[in-house]
Amino acid sequence: MTSTSNPADIPEFPMSRAARCPFDPPPELQAKQEEGPLAKVRLWDDSTPWLVTRYADQRALLADRRVSADVNRPGYPSSAPIRGGAFSFILMDDPEHARLRRMVTAPFAIKRVEALRPAVQEIVDELIDAMLAGPKPVDLVDAFALPVPSLVICALLGVPYGDHDFFQENSKTIINRTATPEQRADAAGRLTGYLDGLVGEKLAAPGDDLLSRLAERVKAGELSRPQAAQTGVLLLIAGHETTANMIALGTLALLEHPDQLALLRETDDPKQVAGAVEELLRYLNITHGGRRRVALEDIELAGQVIRAGDGLIMANDIGNRDPDAFPDPHRLDLRRDARHHVAFGFGVHQCLGQPLARMELQVVYSTLYRRIPTLRLATDLDRIPFKHDGQVYGVYELPVTW
Template sequence: MSDTHTTHVLSLSRAEGAPLDPPPQYARLRAEAPISRISVWGGRATPWLVTRWEDARTVLASPGVSSQSSRPGFPTAREEAAALPPGYFFGQDDPVHDTFRRALTREFMVRRIEALREPTTRIFAELLDGMLAGGGPADFVEAVALPLPSLVICELLGVPYAEHEFFQSHSKVLIDTAAAAEERIAAHEALGAYLRQLVEDRRRQPADDLVSRLGAHVEAGTFSVRDAADVGAFLLFAGHETTANMIGLGVLALLAHPDQLPRLYAGKAELANAVEELLRYLTIAHTGLTRMALEDITVGDVTIRAGEGVIILLNSANRDADVFDDADTLDLARANARQHVAFGYGIHQCLGQPLARMELQIVLPEVFRRLPNLRIEPGRDVAFKQTSAAYGPSFMPVTW
C-alpha cells in the first residue's frame, strides 16, 4: 500500500497577500492526499508527509517512531546534516531523551514559570518605553519581539544579557534551513564553548539559576559538562527565537483582526484561550517535525514501513477542518483552541510551552492597551523568515 502513493514536491511558499496562512498546497493535500510521499534531497529520498491533525497525533504518539536524526535516511532538511549531541534532547530517543527531560521538567513547571511573570512584565514595559522614546517608526522585531524572550530566557538560565547579540546571531544560523553545514557546525561549537565555560563557572560559584542547577546535575553524575552545556545552548536559542517569532506574528494577526481585540481583555480565561487560538492559527513550525519509523505502523490508510522517514506538518494539522470548524478563520473565542498541536504532541512536545504562553499573555494585551493606534508603517512591508524552521517576521516596521 505504501508504494502506490504519488510523490509530491513540497512548497513552503505562502500565497501572495496571505503571509499568516500556511502554503495553499497543504489544504489540497489534506483533502486529496493527506498522507503522501514527498521528494527531498533532489529526489534521493521520499519520506512520508502527514498533513491531518489525527494522523499527526498518531505518528507523534507512536512508540514505533524515532526522533534521532543520526539514523541513516532520517528526513533532515539537508542530506549532510550532522548528528545532534545528546544535550539537544529533542532530537534523541529514550532513554537519553527521558534522562534530560526529567532533569529539566521541574524548571518549566507552571509554578516556576509564574514566578517569572513579574520580571517579564517589567522587562516588556522597559522595552516598550524604549521603543516609544525613539519616537517611531520602529522595527517591532528588533525593539520588542526579539529582546523580550532573550532577556527572559537569560534571566531563567543565568546568562548575562550583555551576551545577547552573540547567542542571537548563532541561534539564527542553527534554525536557518538555508545555512551551510559548516556555518551551523561553527554556530553550534561557539554556543557550546560559551555554555561550557558558564557551567564550569557556576559549578564553582552556584547561583539561583538554571545553569547552576545544570552544574549540580554534573556534580551528581547525571550527565557531563558537555551535555549540560549543550542543554543550556539548546534552551538558550529555542527559548528566545521561537517565542520572538510568535510575538511578532501574534501582533500582526491582531492588527489584521481588530474586531478580536476585546477578547484579550475579557478575563484571565478568555486571554488564555485567545493565546491558544493564536498558537493554532499561526503555528510557527514552518518545516514540520521529522521522525523515522522503527517498525511498521499504520496511519490512516497507509502502512509506513520500518526505516521510512516521516515529516509532520503541524501548521497543516492545525488548519484541519475535521477538528476545527472554519479552521482558516481566527476566532479567539474558539472552544477547542487548546487541541492544537503547535507545541507538538506526545513525549517530545515542547518543554518550554508554559514560558511561551506566559510571555504571550503579557505582551499581546499590553501592547494594544498602550499603543491603540499601532499599525504597520505606511509604504513599507513586513519581511518574513522564509527559510527558517521557525516562521516569523524578520523585519516589522511599525508606527503609532
C-alpha cells in the same frame, strides 16, 4: 489513496508559502491535506519520507511507541546534514530522553512559571515605556519582540543578557534553512563554546539558575560538560527564537484583523487572553519543518502501510488547519477553543517550555495593545520581510507607529 510512482513528481519539503497569504500554510501543503492523509515528499538529500497531513493522525503517531524521535536511526528524515556528535534530548527516545529531560523540567513547571509573571510584566512594561519615549516609527522586533523572551530566558538560564547580539546572530544562522552546513556547524560551535565557558563558571561559582543545575549534574557524573553546554544551547535558542517570532507575527496578524485585535485590546479577562493566545498559536504555527520521526515497525494508516524505517513528517501547521479538528480553520477567531492544537507537538516530546511561552505571550498580548491602542503598521504589508528561509517562521522587521 494514490501513490506517486515517479520520484520526479514527488514535491519538495518544506514547501513555499504564498506571498499574498503570509499567515497561511503553503498552498501545496493544503492541497496535500485535501488529497489524503499521507503523501510522499522529497527532502534535501533526496529521501522521500511520508508527510502526515491530518490532525488526528499526527497526534496518534506522535504518541505511538512504534515511532522514534532518534535522529541517528536509519530513515530519520533530518532537516539538514548532521555534523559531529550533536547532543539533544529532543532527538532521543525514552528512557534516555526522559532521564535527560527531567534534569531541566523543574523551572518550566506551571507553578514556577506563574511565579515569574510579575517579573515578565515588568520587562514588558519597561520595554513599552522605552518605545513610547523614543522616536517613531520603531521596529517592533528589535525594540520589543526579541528582547522580551531573550531577557526572560537569560535570567532563567544564567546567561548574561549583554551577550544577546552574539547568541541571537548565531541562533539565526543555526535555524536558517539557506545557510550552508558549514555555516550552521560554525555557528553551533561558537554557541556551544560560549555555553561551555558559562558551565565552567557555574562549576566554580554556582548560582540560582538552570546552567548551575546542569553544572551540578556534571559534578555528579550524570552529564558530561559538553552535554551540559549543548543542552544550554538548545534551551537558549528555543527560549527566545520561537516566542520572539510569535510576538511579532501575532501582532502583525492582529493588525491585519482589526476586529480580532479589538476583542483582545478591550478585555481584561485572563481567560479570554489565554484563549486568544491558543488561537494565535494554532493559526500561525511558526515551526516550518514539522515534527520528524521514523517508524520502528510496520504501521497501517488510512489503508497504507508505513514500513519500518520509513521517515515521517507531521506537518503541524497544516494539522492545525484541519477542518475536522477546527471548523473554518483558515479564519482567525479569538473566541475559538483552540487548546487542543499541536503547535507544541504532542506526546512525550511535546515542547518543554510551553508553559513559559504561553505565559510570556499572555503578558505581551494583554499589555501591548492596551498600552498603545493606536498601534499600527508603518509600512505596507507587502513590504514586510517574512522569514521564508527559516525553520521558525516570522518577520525580520516589523515597522510600527502609533
